[in-house]
Amino acid sequence: MNTNRNIWTIMKKELSRFFGDRRIVISTILLPGLLIYIMYSFMGNALAKNYGTDEDAPFHIAAVALPATIEVLLPDEAFTVERINREEVEAGKEAVRAHDLDALIVFPANFDAAVALMGMADSTPQVEIYYNASDSESLSAYAALTELLDGYEASLANVFDVNAPGTDYNLASDRDATGFVFSSMLPMLLMIFLFSGCMSVAPEAIAGEKERGTLATILVTPTRRGELAIGKILAVSIVALLSAASSTAGTLLSLPKLMGGVDESMSAAYYTAGDYAALAAVIFSTALLLVALISVISAYAKTIKEAQTTVSALMVVVMIIAVTSMFGSGAKTQLAYYCIPLYNSVQMMVGIFSFASLPAAFGVTVAVNLVLAALAAYALTRMFSSERVMFRR
Amino acid sequence: MNAVLTVTGLTKRFHLSARQQRLEGTRSREKIAVNDLSFEVDRGEIFGLLGPNGAGKTTTLRMLATLIRPDAGDARIDGASIVTQPEAVRAKIGFLTSELKLEEFFTPRYLYDFFAALHHVEPAVCAARREAIFARFGIHEFAETKVSNLSTGMKQKASLAISLVHDPDIVIFDEPTNGLDVLTARTVTDYLQELRAQGKTIIVSTHIFSLVEKVCDRVGVIVDGRMTACGPLAEVCAGKSLEDRFFDLYAEAVGGTA
Structure with a gap:
């Protein structure tokens, strides 16, 4: 009874x-999420501006000897075609270089007649498309013209079609697509945000x-060292979780902008209450473990600066482990992997996000995290009792 | 005799790093900070632990406060062993040292209530005690001011009040007037006498002769971790001033003249 009261008193003081x-509230909880949202949104907008195209405006191209068969394939809403003579090709190239034209397409004379011979002529007719790779509009115009001409060429010898238009051949469900994207990105981000949250509060x-x-x-009160250790670890874990939640919210809100728009096939609603509960248990047990580890490092350090320097080294390890979620195909199925601290949490999150989590793996992961956190808390308790650690100079 | 504190053969050794060995000018890998110290303190008296810097006073008090463990020996505070019953000892004592700081973010009032909760003082009792001691030291004026904005004297008054939050019978003060202005130092020494009048037992470490002469009933002189004299003030002084007697004892202990 007194133990719980002491732990709660310590927690209340820390909180x-x-x-x-x-x-501290602004820098630890509000700013991370806000900055991530602003930064990712800005990056998304900048990427769209640099590499995106103005979908409403037609490509402005110049054409030499544009054959009638091709002209009909160029819709007015997509292409504004300026016809020029063969003598004006160099001027046309210069206009592409100067971004005045999106592309210049040069057909040989009698293109239709040469095509009609279907390769029986001495030489294959050459179509030249000049574009400017430093201009996203020009790149898009080049891609559109190439696709159009490839389609025309294929239609001339239409022996067979692959995936005719009008049918959706991708058999992945929206749920699978969600699982694929979320499981490859979120475990890494969650681990990094969780560690950052712990790192920002535990050393202090x-x-x-x-x-x-x-x-x-x-320490000169009757409070047991263990109560002090547990009270601090729980309080710091709560703050670290809030910090991680802020960063995660910032990421999720800015993700559509970063990915160039909302993909309606992806939805967090595919996950059940059980999935969220399992995720919460994994995240909370991981936070406890991380806070306990950082607390042990911090207790040994003489100063905050020394603690932060040492914890930075641990962050490299955590980041390497977190990045592993982006590789490999789904979560590991062998239970032994879930005995490896931190890696088990990453794999468990991959499993939950890809709808392939194993109940036994979940149990092992949470149990390993809690046991290790308890061991670290015990080590912290011993350190609080050690004068060599507490009064280290 | 009605000993409330019995110290028996208390010994503390510290490992010396290579750097510390150089600084201390020794090849020994350890330093005996407190060497087989034994003394008793009676209930209701003020006992002064007098010694120069580095004599082992603070180490002794830290052991009594269970912040560090002795390598040998034990001390019983009101029956509780500092080695085997540290939590019981901490519940019985109030400990004040300049090394223990108040968290600067909080106010004296918050910290008083926080430490009262850690000592399991009932809220109503806590409120009554807080009212009385805050009035005694004039803390009400800055009770809601963050510690970071308080002067050294105000911090010491707040620390003193907080160290007594659980109304302990035994109070240990390590250099209680160090760094204080004369007015605050006077307040503290007056309060030591008030505590004695209330029947509390007080152990004070100091290197200030006038403080010992003014408030202590008995004194222990500690040099190089050893007790060189211990007894009632008049007995220890043996007809000399405390200062002169101290330097005699010091010279005897270290060999040569002080």
């Missing part, structure tokens, strides 16, 4: 410290208090 300081809560001499003031 009052975090939430009572507007600067442990090494900061030790450095300022305020931790020792608590």
Whole structure:
């Protein structure tokens, strides 16, 4: 009873410290999500501006000897065609270089007649398309013209078709598409955000208090070292989870802009309440483990700076583990992988997001995380009792 | 004799790093900070632990406060062992040292209530005690001011009040007037005497002779981790001033003249 009361007293103090300081709330919880949203949205807009095309405006192209068979294939709403003479080709190229024209297409004389011979002539008619690769409109015009001419060429010898238009040959369901995209991106982002959240608060809560001499003031109360350790770990985990939630929300809200628009086939609604509960359990147990590990590092450090430097090295390890979610095909099925700390959380999240999680793997992951977090909390308890650690100079 | 604190053979050794060995001018890998220290403190008295810097006073008090463990020996505080019952000891004592700081973000009032909760003081009792001690030290004026905005004297008053939040019978003060202006130092020494009048037992470490002469009933002189003299003030002084007697004891302990 007293143990719970002491843990709660320590937690309340830690949470009052975090939430009572507007600067910490803004920098740890609000800013990460806001900055990620602004940064990703800005990146998405910039990418769209640089590499996107103005879909309403037709391509402005010049054509030499444009045959009637091709002219009918160029819709007025897509192409504005300026006819020029063969003597004006160099001027046309210059206009493409100067971004005044999107493309210049040069047909040989008697193109239709040469095509009609179907390869029986001495030489194959050459069509030249000049474009400017530094201009997204020009690149798009080139792609559109190439596709149009390839289609025309294929239609001349129409022996067979592959995937005729009008039918959706992609058999992946919207649910599968959602699972594929989410499982390849979100585990990595969640792990990194979770670690960043832990890293931003744990060193201050442990090494900061030790450095300022305020931790020792608590150590001379009857509070057990274990109660102090658990109270701090739980409070810091809550703040770290909020920080990670803010970053995740910022990412999810800006994702459509980053990916160039809303893909309506993807929806978080494909995941069940059970999936979300499992995800929450994995994330919370991972946060506890990360906070406990960072707390141990912070307790050993003499100063916040020393703690942050050491924790940065751990961040590299976490990032490497997190990136593994982007490779491989789905979550591991062998339970042994779920005994590896942190990697198990990444694999579990991949499994949940790809609708392929194994109940046994979930149990092993959460159990391993909680056992290791408890061991780290025990180590922290011992460190709080160790004068060599607490009064290290 | 009605000993409330019994210290028996208390010993503490510290490992010395290579750098510390150079600084200390020794090849020994360890330093004996407190060496087989034994003394008793009676209920209701003020006991002064007098010694120069580095003599082992703070280490002794840290062991008594269970912040560090002795390598040998034990101390019993009101029956509780500092080695085997550290939580019970911490519940019985109030400990104040300049090394223990108050978290600057919080106000004295918040911290008083926080430490009261850690000592399981009932809210109504806490409120009554807070009212009394805040009035005694004039803390009400800055009770809602963050510690970061308080002067050194105000912080010391707040620390003093907080160290007594659970109304302990035994109070340990490590250099309680260090760094204080004369007015605050006077407030603290007056309060030590008030606490004695209330029947509290007080152990004070200091290197200030006048403080010992003014408030202490008994004194222990500690040099190089060893108790060189211990007893009632008049007995230890042996007809000399405390300062003169201290330097005699110091010279005897280190060999040569002080």
